[in-house]
Amino acid sequence: MTTAVGTRTETLTPPRAARLPHGLVGRLPLVAILMLQIILAYRLTNTAFQDEALYVFAGHRELGLLLHGTPTYDTYASYFSGAPFLYPVAAAVIDTALGLEGVRAFSLILMLGTTALIWTTARRLYDRPAAIVGAALFAVSAPTLFLSRLATYDAPAVFLLALALWIVVRTARAPVFLVLLAAPPLALAAGVKYASALYLPTVIAVAVLSVPTTAAVRGRVWLRGALRGLLLLGAVSGLIAAGLAAAGPGLRSGLSQTTLNRATGTEPVSNILRISAVWGGWVFVLAVVGIGYVAVRSAASRGSAPALLAASLAATALLATIYQTHLGTSVSLHKHIGFGLLFAAPVAGAGVAGFARLDRLRTASGALPGLVLGICTLLAFYADHAVRPMYGWPNSTPMVAALRPLVHNGHEHYLVEENEVPRYYLRDRTEPYEWLTTYFFQHSDKTGKVLTGLPAYRAAITEHYFDLVVLDFGPTAPLDAQLTKMLKAPGSGYRLIDKVPGQTGHGTSYYSIWQRS
Missing domain, CATH: 3.40.190 (D-Maltodextrin-Binding Protein; domain 2)
Known part of the structure; x- marks a missing residue:
């Protein structure tokens, strides 16, 4: 760019941000958040955890049976809480080439993908500041960091749920039948880890509520949303029923033993609530704030749909706690809380960004990314304090x-x-x-x-x-x-x-x- 000053011509260099492609500039905060998630996750190091060793070993045995007819000498389907021919086999293939660290890297990639999906989902439902804050809150939460370095089927299940959530939001204004694109990842999530089915009603509710929430006019949007919900419910139910029929009695027995009719324990409710509060309580509290902000902001223009949608997403963060309180055990609760946080994070981001009036900050000046990274740094210390003891099983x-x-x-x-x-x-x-x-x-x-x-x-x-x-x-x-x-x-x-x-x-x-x- 040149300009004339008197008789002298000067060349003005545009700001560095202006020289970058607009799309890249807009995603710089997300890149920074993902880098922070990687750094914090790799602070966790240890030898194989008992569950990691079990699933990867089972995958090798299942792969040997599939390729060479070698007996597994075990009936994994009868007691695994996910189909043994899905994640364990994939993990075994990666383990053969890259070892346990390669399988853990696969989990990290999936959790990074989940953070990115939360970013784009929150941006579409709310706005860019909400996307930045929501993605940051999820990325530095204790369950996210733990699952990012754990070679189990939790990370794939979380990613598939996040993918389905993004699809139903992304297709809210598209032809109704496109909501069926969310059915395969939802059914696969339930197969990878049976407990993922606990979150299917939330995704179906979002399929309904995202239509009146994002529509430019009201019209018949509720009818259109209900039709999307029914289509998705029918497709997912059909896929799961077909999978169970094809899997055989062993897998159905495992589903009953580990999920549907799991033996109950006697652990005090106070301990379950304490773990829930430490590992995800602050995201839920911020999500409740987000419900209030969304309700106030949208009451006049879009009616009750946005508030109902925000409440459905935020309440999902409680499902793991409610389920394990019913079971009377906190086993794996610290992992399961992460499933609910992926739904609550966009609403929490909307609440923080809205009440802090972050939408008025100029992103180009670096104020918003800097503020968010500052918040992330503070929360990262909290998450690191919570995660390290849980990741400290005996070095073998x-x-x-x-x-x-x-x-x-x-x-x-x-x-x-x-x-x-x-x-x-x-x-x-x-x-x-x-x-x-x-x-x-x-x-x-x-x-x-x-x-x-x-x-x-x-x-x-x-x-x-x-x-x-x-x-x-x-x-x-x-x-x-x-x-x-x-x-x-x-x-x-x-x-x-x-x-x-x-x-x-x-x-x-x-x-x-x-x-x-």
């Missing part, structure tokens, strides 16, 4: 290194408290049926009598059935104490050969390794 490197020269590919028997981890790392040297657990054990004694529980362990130790016994006094600590007493007894035929450390987020635990004499 010393234990696996100690076991490697002791195990052999044959017909031996290894009793390990959480055997999924060494079984995964030592799968090239052992067979699945060689690994036994302290969670359940059945044994036939010399007279042919079938024993279970403590009598089964006692008979097996007396008969020197186990070649190795590894105890760490974790979830089955009371049983471990009894087994240790048996192993220490004179004439037991076992000797303690090593006691290796496993660093945790709460200190150091120890693996006691006993070998048959």
